[in-house]
Amino acid sequence: MINQLLKIKLQIKVDSPLIHCITNPISINDCANIVLAAGSKPIMAEHPDEVEEITALSQALAVNLGNITDVRIKSMMLSGKVAAISKIPSIIDVVGVGCSSLRLNYAKEYICKNKPSAIKGNMSEIKSLCNMDSHSVGIDAGNDDVINANTLVRNSEIVRELSLATGAVVVATGKIDIISDGRKTYSIKNGIEIMSHITGTGCMLNVLIASYISSGRILEGVILGTAALGISGELSRDVKGTGSFKTALLDNLYTLTDESIKESIKLEEVTI
Template identity: 35%
Template sequence: MNQITNEVSNAVRILRETVPLVHNITNYVTVNDCANALLAIGASPIMADDIAEAADISAISSALVLNIGTLNQRTIASMLAAGKKANELGIPVVFDPVGAGASKLRNDATREILKQVKITVLRGNISEVSFVAGLNVSTKGVDASEADGGNDAVAIAKAVAEQLGCTAAITGAVDVISDGKRVIKIHNGHPMLSKVTGTGCMTSALVGAYAGALRDGLTASVAGVVSMGIAGELAYEAAGQTGTGSFHIAVINALGRLDSELMEKRAKLDEA
């Protein structure tokens, strides 16, 4: 077993022992999925996006997850308030710039969050993270564009990690995660994950749970992303032939089963 596999196997145990409270200001399309994914992995979710309490909830949480999937002016203010409070108290912040590159509102919000909030982890697809890196992108709504698929994910992840002083996690057919020094590639997952809404949002929430338990952005990112990848594989084995609805539920079931032994057995991780 290599070093990073050992680290993420221990991470599952630590998360379930500590039960971190994870504050999510997230996408209302997938908020229920994110809450259930967090419960399944052993964390405690709280979804509070009103400006009157966003900072207060962050102050009592183990981690904060900001997701701009269904963006509006009201939640931008809440994200900034929650992020600043998390920074003040040393609480890790995970940022998912959903659809960055697709509209002026998303682009401006992404830039403003990154300007005002020190993030621990940036988790997105190749188009979203390429936008943060300052590259021209052809984002396809909230999904990665095939035109951006040729971008060098390793180089972009390292560049963004160094630029922002964070861990950058680029998810795709092969996931690439870097803190600017180490580079981890993850080969888990199943194509059916892309046919169910919310799997990216759930992945960011899972990264938040591990970040709250570990306070280590790189290990948290690898653990969160590989947890969803393994869950997708197990879900396909259990229910993939039935259809996407059954597969969706099976993903949550698989996250509930995930432990150190399963992580050790199924994680497909390479460290460059």
């Protein structure tokens, strides 16, 4: 598995794929920069009259439900359809579906119609997609939905069930991340607490994953994106505060070596 991840990482730097990101204004600049740091090229087009054309030219699509607007609701659906028809790898970040019926209903419709390659959310959001009780605090996972050693297996079952139901690779993010393609399920235990204290890290992960799944290796691309951001966070721990941390995070992803991944990745298969 590790060798496959490293091959994808190199492939992206060599090929510089175009990644179409329909995200929100809160994190759009950070998202563009993290895509560049990975070696890809971002394009952030969101006007409904151009997104189909842009997606068709791209090697992957990332959409994000944060700070939702009528324009992006229309644009994301149009782009998602193009990605599905053209078999362009895509990911949806289901931000806020645990606290907003508008977002939840839209996410379900989007997933049903467009069959994204990957779905990303925190555990509260994943539970909401599964029609289970969840405990969101705004767009954050509630305390009862935290992934830890005691809840890992049960939450892994939920993630796997959503993957089987949708055909997508599903990633549930948290202190422990869970990733499943319905056949195999993995945990990743990289990252540090300060990552939850700056806005946009989840959005950045979404587009970073899009960069790596442009390779066509969806499970491995999701794992690589999740682990790479977590490891880059760990390498950025010796900073003054959240402002310098965000800069260090970009720096460390840009300079992330194969050796750092081999030494630091905390990837395990979950037995369910």
